[in-house]
Amino acid sequence: MNPPPPSSPSRTVSFRHWPGCQERWLSFTDGHSPHDWHGIATLSTPANGTPASGLGVVILGGGAQSRVGAHRQFVLLARAWATQGHAVLRFDWPGLGDATGTVQPFDQLAGHAERALNLLKQHCPEARRLVLLGLCDGASVALMHQARPQSTAVDGLCLINPWVRSAHSLARTHLKHHYLQRLRQASFWQKVLSGQVGWPQLRDLGLNLLRAGGHHAPTPATFQERMRQGWCRFQGHRLVLISQHDTTGQEFETSVRQDPAWTPPAQAASLQWQALRHADHTCSTPDTHDALEQAVSRWLASLAT
Template sequence: MTINEQALWLHGEGFDMLGIVSLPPASTPAQRTGVVIVVGGAQYRAGSHRQFVQLARFLAEGGFPVLRFDLPGMGDSPGELPSFEDTAPHIAAAIDGFQRQHPGVERVVLWGLCDGASASLLYVDATHDPRIAGLALLNPWVRSEASLARARVKHYYKQRLMEPDFWQKLLNGRIGMMALKSLGESVRRMSKTESTKQSFQMRMGQTWRSFDKPIVLLLSEYDLTAQEFVEHANINPAWAGWSKKMDFFQYTLERADHTCSTPQSSRRCEELTLYHLQTRI
C-alpha cells in the first residue's frame, strides 16, 4: 500500500512550525480520528533512529492520518525551543493546522514519548480540549531528584548488590566502595521531601485521574525513565489509584530501551498503538 505525505506550516501566536502529515492509502476508508505525535526531548520530527517516521507511516498504513512536527528551534522550525511544560500553545496550533488541512479529522489522539508524553498530559490539563480522544504515552517523564534516587536504588543498586563481582571489587578496594558511597547518596536523596507546590508531576497526576478517555501506557523494560514513572506514580498522592482508572491499558515492551531502538521493540510499540486506535478509541 502507498501512503501519501504532505508538508505544512503550522501557525501559532508568534511562532511557526513545520509539520509532516502521513495519510492512509486512497483506497482506505476515511477515519475521523487522527494522531498527533508530540516529540519528546531534544528531538525533531523524525525522532531517534527515525522512530517517529516509522510510527507515522505504520499508523497511516493502518488507516489513520498522522501529524508529526518540529517545535520552534528544532528541525526546520525557526525560533527558540520551549520547555515541555510550556508547549500547550504549540500542540493546539498543531491540531488546528492538521484539521484545517484535513477537515475529516474530527478528533485526535496525542502520542508522546518521554517529556512529549508529559507535555500531552499537561496539554489536557491546560486546555481540556474536547478534540482529544485518547492518549498514547511511551515512558513518561516525571523526573525529580527524589524520584530518580528511588528508581536507582530499586532497579540498579538492588541488583548490583546481588552480584558476586561487586563484593569481590569491594574486598579488593576497587569500584565497589565508590558504588556504596553512591548508594548512600541515593538513599539520602530519597528521603528528601518534594515540593508541595503545583509541580508539573502533580498536574500530570491530576489530569491522569480526571481524564475520561482511553490512556495507553507503554513502558520499556530496560528504561530508567519508565521505572521512575512507576515508582513516582505508586507513592505520590496526586496519582492515587492511577493504575485502576477506567479505560487504562498498560504494556511492558520486553527488552526495549527508552526509544525502542531495536526493530522488535519498535514494531511492538507500533502494533500496540494501532491495535488500540482500531479497537479502543
C-alpha cells in the same frame, strides 16, 4: 534553510503518495505572533481506497527532535498507522527542524500541542476521535496539555517513556532497579569484602537512600505537578509504554505506581501498561521498533471500533 513565513496562517505546502498512504506538508504559525514562529507539519492519511478509521493522532517529539524523529522513527510510525486508516500529524517544535523561532523549554510547549490538534482537525474533519502520542518529554507535554483549562479534549493518550525527572524519583528508581538487585547478589558482597567496591559506590548508595526517603510533594509550579494534574484530570483511554532498558520510563512508572496522588479518577477509561522488552529509550533496534509499532497499532484499533 528555514522556509519563509506563509501568506496565511495555515496552508498546504506539498502533497506526496507513499505505498498505502499519502502525505501533505502543512505550514502554520502562532496566531498571536505570526512573525515569531512558523511551523511545519506532515500529515499522513490513508491512500485512496483505504477506509478512514475516524481516528487522528498527533505525535509529540521529545528532546531536540524534529518531526522525523530519532532514526526516522516518527516517519515510519506515521506511515504505518496511516495505512491502517488513521490520520497522523507530526510537526516541528519552535526552533527545531524546519520551524523558525526560538527553542523553548518542554514545559512551555503545551500551547503548541493545542495548535497541532487544531491543525489536524482543520485538515481532517473526518477524524472525530483524537489521540496525543508523546515520547519522553513529548509525553510530558501531552499530560501538561490536559492540565490546561479549556484544552481540546482528546480520547486517548499514548505515553512512551515519559519524563518526570527529579532527584527524589530518580533515587527511588535507582534503588528499585539497580541497588536492590545488586544487594541481593552474592557477587556484590564478595566485592565489598574484597575491597573491589569502594567508598564512592557505597556513598552513592547512601545518597540514593537519603534522596528516596521521606515525603516529597512537588509545588504547583513544577512540571511534575502539572503532569500529575493532567494525568488525574484526563478521563479517556491511556496506553503507557515503558522500555525495559530505560531509566526515564522506569522512573515514571515508579512515580505513578508508588504515589497515591497519581491515582486516576474512578470514572477514567481504561489504563494499560506495557513493557517493551529489551528496548532502549527510543526503541532504536528493528525488533523493538516493531514491538512499539504493533503495541500502539492494537491500541489504536481498539479506540477506532
